[in-house]
Amino acid sequence: MFNKVVVVDNTGMNEWAKNRLRKLSKSAFFYDDFPIEPHIIKERIGDADCLMVSYCTPITRDIIQSCPNLKYIGMCCSLYSAESSNVDILCCEERGIAVTGIFDYGDQGVVEFGISALTFLLHGFGGKMWKARPNELYGQRIGILGLGNTGFKLAKALQYFGACICYADLRKREDADALGMKHMPLHEMLKEVDILTTQLPRGCSLMNEEEFKIFGSGKILLNTSIGATFDLTAMKEWLKDSGNFYICEQVGVGDLYDELKGYDNFICFEGCAGSSEQCTQRLSEKSIANVEKFLGLEP
Numbered sequence: 001m002f003n004k005v006v007v008v009d010n011t012g013m014n015e016w017a018k019n020r021l022r023k024l025s026k027s028a029f030f031y032d033d034f035p036i037e038p039h040i041i042k043e044r045i046g047d048a049d050c051l052m053v054s055y056c057t058p059i060t061r062d063i064i065q066s067c068p069n070l071k072y073i074g075m076c077c078s079l080y081s082a083e084s085s086n087v088d089i090l091c092c093e094e095r096g097i098a099v100t101g102i103f104d105y106g107d108q109g110v111v112e113f114g115i116s117a118l119t120f121l122l123h124g125f126g127g128k129m130w131k132a133r134p135n136e137l138y139g140q141r142i143g144i145l146g147l148g149n150t151g152f153k154l155a156k157a158l159q160y161f162g163a164c165i166c167y168a169d170l171r172k173r174e175d176a177d178a179l180g181m182k183h184m185p186l187h188e189m190l191k192e193v194d195i196l197t198t199q200l201p202r203g204c205s206l207m208n209e210e211e212f213k214i215f216g217s218g219k220i221l222l223n224t225s226i227g228a229t230f231d232l233t234a235m236k237e238w239l240k241d242s243g244n245f246y247i248c249e250q251v252g253v254g255d256l257y258d259e260l261k262g263y264d265n266f267i268c269f270e271g272c273a274g275s276s277e278q279c280t281q282r283l284s285e286k287s288i289a290n291v292e293k294f295l296g297l298e299p
Contacts, residue, residue: 001025001295002072006048008041009034009057011076012275017284024291025050042066052076052287053087055202055226061091072294075101076287080148084201100290105282106274107150110224113273114154114197115161117247118222121267128267130220130245138162143193145186145206147173150224151199155181166192190214197222198229209234218243224273227254239263249273 002025007013010032013021022028029048034056035041041059045051045067053059055077064070073087079101082089092099115137120126122135137158144155144167152173155165159179166182167173168189177183186206190196191214198221200206207221207230215221215238223229223246238244242265249269253260260266292298 002048002050003027003069004046004048005029005050005052006045007031007052008044008059009054011052011054011287012280012283013052013076013287014280014284017288020288021052021291024295038063045070050074050291052291055086057086059087061088064088064091064095064097070095070097072291073097073099074287074290074294075099076283077101078103080201084203086202098294100294102283102286102290104149105286106276106279107153109276109279110150110273111154111157113249113269114222114224115157117249117267117269118158118195118220121220121245121247126267128245128265131218136161139164140195141166141193142195142197143168143184143189144181144197144199145169145189145229146199146201146204146225147176147181148199151197152176154197154199154224163195186211187214190216194218195220195222198225200225200229202226205229205231207231207234209237212238217241220245220247223248223252226251228252228256232256232259235260236263239265 005021005025005028007030018030031044041063047069049069049071051070052074075087079085087099089099121128121130124134138161140163142158142163142165144151147167147169159165166184166189167176168184168186172183190211212234239246245265245267247267249271251272253268257268
């Protein structure tokens with residue numbers, strides 16, 4: 001059992017998960033906003049030995065060193081790498097603090113968003129249409145940049161509708177190749193496809209000036225990542241071509257909304273694709289399972 005659990009921000013955990021944390025600790029404190037100032041984050045964590053956090057709140061080296069009792073940090077979000085994490089993983093390793101993340105909790109909603117957003121633009125259902133006449137997903141040449149869990153699920157869904165899929169990733173996936181998806185270098189893929197989807201770790205930007213020039217005109221870029229996957233200046237230049245479209249939801253644009261809102265071919269849907277009731281349930285169950293495993297409890 002922990003002495004003190006602090007859920008420092010709005011992690012998305014449901015009431016069942018919060019009640020379970022109360023039973024796993026002598027005291028538990030919950031916050032439902034997103035603190036920015038480091039001193040506020042430090043004050044909230046204080047002498048806690050367990051910290052639960054979303055992907056939004058930075059848990060820096062300074063904050064970690066200011067909270068000497070920390071033994072466990074549960075990230076209620078994906079943990080791809082130290083570089084893309086909002087928690088200073090290296091500092092935690094140095095101090096012997098266990099850090100866990102969760103996976104496969106919001107993918108389904110993200111896939112549904114991707115299919116819906118593309119369908120609306122291709123057919124003109126939302127008032128804007130990609131080409132002069134409505135188009136189907138059938139036969140479209142679509143590139144998947146980042147074939148992790150989300151990317152692979154989206155690729156299979158698009159393939160179900162008859163799209164031709166190729167992908168660029170650091171590794172070649174046998175399961176994808178078996179389905180007829182073609183592994184290609186990024187620049188080669190950009191020359192081949194008309195629609196590109198990006199599913200990359202947070203903070204990973206691969207679409208820069210050269211990539212946008214290769215991608216060219218009359219194209220669609222769909223981003224289902226957390227935050228931008230592109231260079232802002234290059235994106236603005238690319239959007240000057242009215243035949244190009246950038247599609248995302250609020251999570252996929254991050255703090256760049258004001259920079260892009262003036263472009264008519266920038267389509268940003270309100271809300272978060274990974275925030276459904278089912279997603280919340282999966283997030284809660286997996287986050288608590290990690291806590292219980294750390295405490296040595298039976299699942």
